[in-house]
Amino acid sequence: MAAINRTEYAVLGLLAMGARTGYDIKKMVEETIGHFWNESFGHIYPVLKRLHERGWVSKTTEVVQGRNRNVYALTAEGEAALQAWFKEPVAPTPLRNELLLKLFFGRFAQPEDLIAQIQAHRQRQQAGWVQLQQILDQLPAEAELSPHLLYWRLTLRMGVHVTQALMQWGDEALALLGPLTSDTQTDEEE
Amino acid sequence: MAAINRTEYAVLGLLAMGARTGYDIKKMVEETIGHFWNESFGHIYPVLKRLHERGWVSKTTEVVQGRNRNVYALTAEGEAALQAWFKEPVAPTPLRNELLLKLFFGRFAQPEDLIAQIQAHRQRQQAGWVQLQQILDQLPAEAELSPHLLYWRLTLRMGVHVTQALMQWGDEALALLGPLTSDTQTDEEE
DNA sequence: TGAACCATGTAAGCCGTTACATGATTCG
DNA sequence: CGAATCATGTAACGGCTTACATGGTTCA
Numbered sequence: 001m002a003a004i005n006r007t008e009y010a011v012l013g014l015l016a017m018g019a020r021t022g023y024d025i026k027k028m029v030e031e032t033i034g035h036f037w038n039e040s041f042g043h044i045y046p047v048l049k050r051l052h053e054r055g056w057v058s059k060t061t062e063v064v065q066g067r068n069r070n071v072y073a074l075t076a077e078g079e080a081a082l083q084a085w086f087k088e089p090v091a092p093t094p095l096r097n098e099l100l101l102k103l104f105f106g107r108f109a110q111p112e113d114l115i116a117q118i119q120a121h122r123q124r125q126q127a128g129w130v131q132l133q134q135i136l137d138q139l140p141a142e143a144e145l146s147p148h149l150l151y152w153r154l155t156l157r158m159g160v161h162v163t164q165a166l167m168q169w170g171d172e173a174l175a176l177l178g179p180l181t182s183d184t185q186t187d188e189e190e
Numbered sequence: 191m192a193a194i195n196r197t198e199y200a201v202l203g204l205l206a207m208g209a210r211t212g213y214d215i216k217k218m219v220e221e222t223i224g225h226f227w228n229e230s231f232g233h234i235y236p237v238l239k240r241l242h243e244r245g246w247v248s249k250t251t252e253v254v255q256g257r258n259r260n261v262y263a264l265t266a267e268g269e270a271a272l273q274a275w276f277k278e279p280v281a282p283t284p285l286r287n288e289l290l291l292k293l294f295f296g297r298f299a300q301p302e303d304l305i306a307q308i309q310a311h312r313q314r315q316q317a318g319w320v321q322l323q324q325i326l327d328q329l330p331a332e333a334e335l336s337p338h339l340l341y342w343r344l345t346l347r348m349g350v351h352v353t354q355a356l357m358q359w360g361d362e363a364l365a366l367l368g369p370l371t372s373d374t375q376t377d378e379e380e
Numbered sequence: 381t382g383a384a385c386c387a388t389g390t391a392a393g394c395c396g397t398t399a400c401a402t403g404a405t406t407c408g
Numbered sequence: 409c410g411a412a413t414c415a416t417g418t419a420a421c422g423g424c425t426t427a428c429a430t431g432g433t434t435c436a
Contacts, residue, residue: 106341165355
């Protein structure tokens with residue numbers, strides 16, 4: 001109940017950054033914050049509606065070539081709400097790490113399955129790392145162009161740090177589980 | 191829809207580890223997997239009911255001193271389902287990192303607010319790190335007692351790796367944002 | 381012509397939390 | 409006696425995704 005709807009702030013932020021329509025917002029999510037945030041149409045449109053009712057965004061319906069298009073923009077109230085949000089502590093996200101859950105119950109699994117899980121995990125991190133590096137390498141090209149760059153780099157850097165840590169953990173975990181081949185599972189007294 | 195209910199597997203796993211009642215499960219969540227998983231009564235009881243209807247757990251009602259107590263246990267089908275789950279790839283968690291969201295829109299914030307956010311984040315990580323170390327230090331004492339220990343250590347080690355990475359990132363971020371004091375915000379053309 | 385993109389929205393439904401409701405026992 | 413713990417469950421509600429429904433434009 002007290003849970004603040006974070007989608008609202010993602011939408012406000014993207015409108016501040018130049019998004020104009022619901023469709024725009026969805027596209028920008030994918031192109032920019034997609035590495036750590038996702039939104040679906042089914043949520044964006046109702047949120048825009050609610051934001052409008054609350055007076056945080058203005059709504060103008062443009063008719064472009066027979067088609068209707070709803071153009072939204074931040075109002076002063078919306079801007080103030082965004083400002084206030086920056087002062088708000090981040091809402092604790094419910095913890096739910098399925099890999100750790102599987103691992104925690106690892107004693108009931110076949111070691112091969114666990115090893116496969118960790119290897120898959122390591123590969124995902126590896127792929128993510130490569131992608132992050134590519135984006136970071138391309139960033140400086142358009143530097144100075146946008147005052148947002150510093151902040152974008154910051155978010156990417158968190159990705160790099162965490163991804164590296166997860167790869168290192170993966171190596172460590174595999175080294176620890178390596179000795180356990182299928183024979184170890186066989187001792188099943190209680 | 192295709193999204194598998196992960197709570198079900200958390201419940202199955204905890205029953206395999208000795209939990210007997212809904213209350214037990216909730217308590218064990220807090221005592222063991224609480225660092226990366228949480229469950230509420232309001233979800234556990236319905237899940238147990240569903241699991242029972244599906245035949246994955248057995249249900250026995252004990253009457254202990256006038257009180258009713260529902261004791262659950264894994265059935266063969268439940269055990270098989272748990273086994274199968276270990277082979278299943280982890281379901282991708284919807285990404286939602288509010289700190290990164292705030293940071294990404296950082297250009298619209300007062301740098302002081304962002305710095306405060308990162309400092310708070312760093313302190314949370316620091317506290318978490320200390321806690322993890324304490325748990326890890328106490329673990330070896332009861333080593334050999336439980337075949338689960340290896341796996342528990344693995345989950346704790348991921349916490350250590352990630353927490354360290356987040357602290358390092360925090361330091362880096364603070365160093366980058368430090369130069370930006372309130373004067374920088376003042377240039378507001380556009 | 382068909383695919384991809386632009387564009388908007390609703391409905392169904394699960395996931396999950398919080399609050400509510402109840403009541404016994406144990407321990408300080 | 410009162411707090412903490414054991415114990416079970418429901419109701420309300422919000423968050424969010426998926427699927428459904430629709431239709432125009434652009435480009436290969």
